[in-house]
Amino acid sequence: MNKLLDTIKNRRSTFPGQFGDGKIDQDRILQLLEAARWAPTHKMTEPWRFVVFGPDSVAEFIDELIKAYNKKFKESERSPIKLKKLAKRKQQVSHIIAIIMHRDPEERLPEIEEVAAVACAAQNIYLMMDVLDIVGYWGSGFAYSEHMRQFLKLQDDDVCLGYFFLGCKDHDAPIPERKRKDLEAFVSWYGEN
Numbered sequence: 001m002n003k004l005l006d007t008i009k010n011r012r013s014t015f016p017g018q019f020g021d022g023k024i025d026q027d028r029i030l031q032l033l034e035a036a037r038w039a040p041t042h043k044m045t046e047p048w049r050f051v052v053f054g055p056d057s058v059a060e061f062i063d064e065l066i067k068a069y070n071k072k073f074k075e076s077e078r079s080p081i082k083l084k085k086l087a088k089r090k091q092q093v094s095h096i097i098a099i100i101m102h103r104d105p106e107e108r109l110p111e112i113e114e115v116a117a118v119a120c121a122a123q124n125i126y127l128m129m130d131v132l133d134i135v136g137y138w139g140s141g142f143a144y145s146e147h148m149r150q151f152l153k154l155q156d157d158d159v160c161l162g163y164f165f166l167g168c169k170d171h172d173a174p175i176p177e178r179k180r181k182d183l184e185a186f187v188s189w190y191g192e193n
């Protein structure tokens, strides 16, 4: 028995259609952010930044995503199904957390190391969600768009890695199966071991 491995293996992305009713309280959101800030960080740059949209501002955020979508696609190319699905999130989602890499102003590290640190912080959030009966997923749709960059007031060297769309757990919902390749598919051993 290895509790941490179980937690890691049981972590799931859950999409808004499977969210339960209700809104997440502020205390649990703070616990997610507390977990995030204990991620590893080279030279202590702590490059993670988060913008939290609560129940009063989720609709505004979704409207901006829809604007980003409409800017990307001509009217004839837009999918009414996709747009309807996006709009529905205004009711389904409790909170959205934008995951942002804020570049060290002195650029003491290559950018990839700062992105890596923010991804570690995001994984801490993912793992913490399960403990707090929060469900959701990390979505990157339009995260790199100029429209969303401006909405989030990013500085030139900042990068938005995506957003957590969060809701309350529906305890009756089935836990989706996930698969990963076996170790042999991605590990090679150097020497005899």
Ligand SMILES: Cc1cc2nc3c(=O)[nH]c(=O)nc-3n(C[C@H](O)[C@H](O)[C@H](O)COP(=O)(O)O)c2cc1C
Binding pocket: 011, 012, 013, 014, 137, 138, 139, 140, 141, 161, 162, 178
């Ligand atoms: C950087 C990153 C971006 C992602 N962007 C999306 C996305 O835009 N849409 C989506 O449906 N899932 C997105 N995901 C979540 C993956 O779909 C999900 O992790 C994958 O299906 C495996 O499922 P699991 O997280 O439950 O193991 C993203 C995950 C990562 C790490």
